[in-house]
Amino acid sequence: MKAARLYDYDPDMNVSLRIENVQTPTIKAPDEVIVKVGAAGLCRTDLHIIEGVWREIMDPDGALLPYTMGHENAGWIEDVGSAVKSVKPGDAVICHPLRTCGICLPCRYGEDMYCEHGLFPGLGLDGGFAEYFVTNERSVIKLGDGIRPLDVAPMADAGITAYRAAKRASKLLHPGTTAVILGVGGLGHIALQSLKALSGCRVIAIDREPAARALAKDLGADIVLDGGPTVIEEVHDHTGGGAQVVIDFVGELGVENITWRMARKGGQTFVVGYGGTVQVPTLDLVVNEINIGGSLVGNYTELVELMELNADGKVKMHYEQYGLDEINTALSDFKNRKFVGRGVIVP
Ligand SMILES: [Zn+2]
Ligand SMILES: [Zn+2]
Structure with missing residues (x-):
């Protein structure tokens, strides 16, 4: 599959992501789902990742690169692990950015962002600037009828x-x-x-x-x-x-x-x-x-509420669309504020 990968940090942002062919991910744990990316939002955090702001937190051993950014993802379920019950291939979903464990105490209080074992696709492991990415069942929310992944992807985080x-x-x-x-x-x-x-x-x-x-x-x-x-x-x-x-x-x-x-x-x-x-x-x-x-991101239930407001037409995302091949143009346009609302990458 195609993916846009980061090879270097650069405080001056003079780096380009490389569009490459990489191995398509496969299910490795029973609760995992593979999402065919419909759209992935471009975030100021992506600029900060490239600048190296997140380096110490996300890449303490210096062994992460190259990797695929993209943490504001929506698309369609492509494959599911053996324990997954709530979604099936073909379902349109938006993905809460954190893969939470569901077991720790913060998770049981519904404080997803405080999860003690959370994984963040796009920050420290491969994310959605690609044709497919892996997350888990707990992170996905099925989209209502007629809601396109493209119209909501950045709601996953932004x-x-x-x-x-x-x-x-x-x-x-x-x-x-x-x-x-x-x-x-x-x-x-x-x-x-x-x-x-x-x-x-x-x-x-x-x-x-x-x-x-x-x-x-x-x-x-x-x-x-x-x-x-x-x-x-x-x-x-x-x-x-x-x-x-x-x-x-x-x-x-x-x-x-x-x-x-x-x-x-x-x-x-x-x-x-x-x-x-x-x-x-x-x-x-x-x-x-x-x-x-x-204020840090938001909980799964807050994303559910936001999707309800979106379905009722009360909160809509304004975005500018770019192909995966145009991701470096999108990054530059974002940095220079050439569009209003959000930039969205469509693989
Ligand atoms: Zn973001
Ligand atoms: Zn947890």
């Missing part, structure tokens, strides 16, 4: 990550309060729709790219800002003292230290994008009672 943050935020928001979304890319545009579906709050969307701001307006953002030098004051003016919730989908390039300054007294920030370092004087934390927290 989607649930945004949805989880929006769901947590919605518990703190009521009509009359405001949430700020920093970065209206692949995640931000899903968070915006999710907040609108879950909460009666107002939403301020901030992005430097005019096309992203236009998308935010289309999706129902109440106020759209361009993230200029006065953006903190603008948010304070529009909200009368700051937002109840600020969700940061950038988390680097200086944005990480704008986020908490936009929160009102007693407000909450959710850091979702990463790469930078948050620096907050303790006096500001205390005087304003700001809560600063992270």
Whole structure:
């Protein structure tokens, strides 16, 4: 089968993935499923993997490369292990990004992302920038009738990550309060729709790219800002003292230290994008009672909920499609923000 493989890390991103013919995977454990990839979303984590940001965590022995990235996968079941009962070949599925064990205590609490034995196809083992990849039965969710893998693939990670943050935020928001979304890319545009579906709050969307701001307006953002030098004051003016919730989908390039300054007294920030370092004087934390927290991907059940919102037409993924052969163009376009929403690779 064809796969796009990473051979080198490079902080400057001057590397290309190599399109190669590799062995098609086979079932090696009773709970495994092989998925024929219908589409795989391109993620900022993929850029960070190439840059070497994940090297220590994912490749501590330096023996991983070459390998196949791609962790936002949807497609059709191709083959199943002997213990698999809930899906059969031909079923259309979206794949939760983590192969969880189902046995450990966090798994039994439904906290998939805390699984003590989780495996992450696309991060440290072969993923979906290929014609086929392997995951397990616990990770797959059958798609409803008429839902195409292509239309939902990035929801496997970008989607649930945004949805989880929006769901947590919605518990703190009521009509009359405001949430700020920093970065209206692949995640931000899903968070915006999710907040609108879950909460009666107002939403301020901030992005430097005019096309992203236009998308935010289309999706129902109440106020759209361009993230200029006065953006903190603008948010304070529009909200009368700051937002109840600020969700940061950038988390680097200086944005990480704008986020908490936009929160009102007693407000909450959710850091979702990463790469930078948050620096907050303790006096500001205390005087304003700001809560600063992270939000990590999402649970299987959250992906199920998101697929329900998608089936009802309330949350849709905006994407730009590329063939597997065009993956290096897609990576470059992504890095240079040449498309709005998500880039999707179709093998
Ligand atoms: Zn991702
Ligand atoms: Zn587990």
